Amino acid sequence: LAKTTQPISMDSYEGQEVNITCSHNNIATNDYITWYQQFPSQGPRFIIQGYKTKVTNEVASLFIPADRKSSTLSLPRVSLSDTAVYYCLVVYTGRRALTFGSGTRLQVQP
Amino acid sequence: GAVVSQHPSRVICKSGTSVKIECRSLDFQATTMFWYRQFPKKSLMLMATSNEGSKATYEQGVEKDKFLINHASLTLSTLTVTSAHPEDSSFYICSARDSGLAGADTQYFGPGTRLTVL
Numbered sequence: 380l381a382k383t384t385q386p387i388s389m390d391s392y393e394g395q396e397v398n399i400t401c402s403h404n405n406i407a408t409n410d411y412i413t414w415y416q417q418f419p420s421q422g423p424r425f426i427i428q429g430y431k432t433k434v435t436n437e438v439a440s441l442f443i444p445a446d447r448k449s450s451t452l453s454l455p456r457v458s459l460s461d462t463a464v465y466y467c468l469v470v471y472t473g474r475r476a477l478t479f480g481s482g483t484r485l486q487v488q489p
Numbered sequence: 490g491a492v493v494s495q496h497p498s499r500v501i502c503k504s505g506t507s508v509k510i511e512c513r514s515l516d517f518q519a520t521t522m523f524w525y526r527q528f529p530k531k532s533l534m535l536m537a538t539s540n541e542g543s544k545a546t547y548e549q550g551v552e553k554d555k556f557l558i559n560h561a562s563l564t565l566s567t568l569t570v571t572s573a574h575p576e577d578s579s580f581y582i583c584s585a586r587d588s589g590l591a592g593a594d595t596q597y598f599g600p601g602t603r604l605t606v607l
Contacts, residue, residue: 422598479533
């Protein structure tokens, strides 16, 4: 299974763009990169998923370089409500189960 | 779409009793559901994979006789914590994969169940 490494914590201020980078050096050909957001005492919420290049939705953008050994989740103009833990996961379609790393604890200040 | 519910959201029980937690996919069918456990300030740990119509697959170190899983339909999986002890107190979260989607597995998580064993 591809292991992911991401910063333990990040701080930001309201209105700023936040970029969280995740490394996954052992990613395999069939793996996708998925990001989840989790608030305290809640289940993780799917944010975005991608395979290569750039993916954008109404919540975030996901940038994946050509070698796919890393990915960057970009949150535009964060607000206080974006304070949460963000998990980067490499999803192998064959196994289906998700392996969670430690995640990045984002703290947004006013 | 892609909503997963859990019931109850919070339960407090006495040591030695059994507790059942339900996980439902509300607007899609899920042949596979997953059960995770999360301790405070820690990440999610996969406990078992629940397969509709067959036995669950447990992760190493998870006692199958203690954590009974039943996946009787395409929209319901249950986790029963038998003879609960205080060390079983945790946040239990289920997830479901939308079987109708092709491509990568996007899993949707329930809101979690906080179990406190006295």
